[in-house]
Amino acid sequence: MRTHNARTVHLLAALALFAIGTGALAGCGGERADGLGTEITGADPAPKSKARARQVAAAWDGSTAAAAWRRGYYPMGDTVQLPERAFRNDADKRAYGAHNFVLHTRLPTAAPKNGHVKWESGGSLTLPLTGARTAYEALADGSGDGPHLTVTGAELGETSLLTSRGRATVPAWLFTVKGYDTPLKQVALSPSKPPAPPIKPAADLPSGQLWPLGGLVEVAADGRSVTVIAQHGACDDGPAVHVLETDGSVVLYASMVGTKDGACTAQLIGEKVTVKLDRPAGDRVLLDAFTGRPVPYGEGHGYAPNRS
Structure with missing residues (x-):
C-alpha cells in the first residue's frame, strides 16, 4: 500500500535519476529466505536487488553487530x-x-x-x-x-x-x-551508538533498481507492518518496497517503478510506503538493503523526532 506524502528533497546526484530507466518493477511484499519469510505478493524486483537483500541478511544474522543492536536503546517512535x-x-x-x-x-x-x-x-x-x-x-x-x-x-x-x-x-x-x-x-536519553555494520553499502550511487530508504515512519502496534519513506524522481511512476524476512532480520529493498520520457527535473520525492510482514517484527533488526544499515527512525534525519 502506498500513500503520497508531499516531501520533496534536493537531488542526491543528477546521475542517479539519469540511471532510473533500467528494469525497475512494481510490487510490494516479501520473498522467502530459506523458507523463513513471506512470499512475494507483487511483481519480482530485479534479481540483483533480491541478491543484495540476501547478502545483507546473511551478513547481519548472528553477527556481533546484531547482538550489539539488541543490547542497545534505539527509539522507533517520537522522542x-x-x-x-x-x-x-x-x-x-x-x-x-x-x-x-x-x-x-x-x-x-x-x-x-x-x-x-x-x-x-x-x-x-x-x-x-x-x-x-x-x-x-x-x-x-x-x-x-x-x-x-x-x-x-x-x-x-x-x-x-x-x-x-x-x-x-x-x-x-x-x-x-x-x-x-x-x-x-x-x-531525556540519546540513543545508543549504532554498531559498525558488517556489510558495506551497495554502491556509491543508487540506481532505479535499488534505492536507499528515507527513514522509518512507524512500526504497527502489532508489529506486522512497517511504514517507511521511499524515494523516487519526477520521471517515474513512484517507489516500491519489498521485504526479505529471516529469523534475525527484516531487510527492506526499495526501487523505482517505470519511467517517463522527456526532461527530468532534479528532485527526489518521498512517499510513505507500508509493507506487511509475515510475522511481528519483534526484536529483529530492520535493515535497508542499499545501505546495509538499520533503517533510521524519522524520515532520514537519524534517530530523531518526526515533526511532520
Whole structure:
C-alpha cells in the first residue's frame, strides 16, 4: 500500500535519476529466505536487488553487530510527545513546526547523571541523562519569527516509547506549555551508538533498481507492518518496497517503478510506503538493503523526532 506524502528533497546526484530507466518493477511484499519469510505478493524486483537483500541478511544474522543492536536503546517512535489535544489552532501548529518557543520559567539545573531504559519485556539499560537546558534547546532552535509556544514549567518525569526492543519506559523532561493541560514530553536519553555494520553499502550511487530508504515512519502496534519513506524522481511512476524476512532480520529493498520520457527535473520525492510482514517484527533488526544499515527512525534525519 502506498500513500503520497508531499516531501520533496534536493537531488542526491543528477546521475542517479539519469540511471532510473533500467528494469525497475512494481510490487510490494516479501520473498522467502530459506523458507523463513513471506512470499512475494507483487511483481519480482530485479534479481540483483533480491541478491543484495540476501547478502545483507546473511551478513547481519548472528553477527556481533546484531547482538550489539539488541543490547542497545534505539527509539522507533517520537522522542518528542505532544500535549493532549495539540494543537489548539494553526498558529500553535506552525510554531511547533518552526521550533519557535519562548521560555517563561527557570529550567532545572539539578538532575541525576544517568537515566534508565526499562523494557516491558524485561531488562534495562543505563545511559547518560540529557539535561533540561539541552532538551529545551533541542525543541527551541527556531528563528523566532512568527507565532510561538510559551513554556512555563519543566520537571523530570517518565514516558513510554517504542524501541527496537519493544516498548520501554524512559526518563523525559515534561515541559508545561501555556494553554495546554498536559505537558510536552522530550525524552531525556540519546540513543545508543549504532554498531559498525558488517556489510558495506551497495554502491556509491543508487540506481532505479535499488534505492536507499528515507527513514522509518512507524512500526504497527502489532508489529506486522512497517511504514517507511521511499524515494523516487519526477520521471517515474513512484517507489516500491519489498521485504526479505529471516529469523534475525527484516531487510527492506526499495526501487523505482517505470519511467517517463522527456526532461527530468532534479528532485527526489518521498512517499510513505507500508509493507506487511509475515510475522511481528519483534526484536529483529530492520535493515535497508542499499545501505546495509538499520533503517533510521524519522524520515532520514537519524534517530530523531518526526515533526511532520
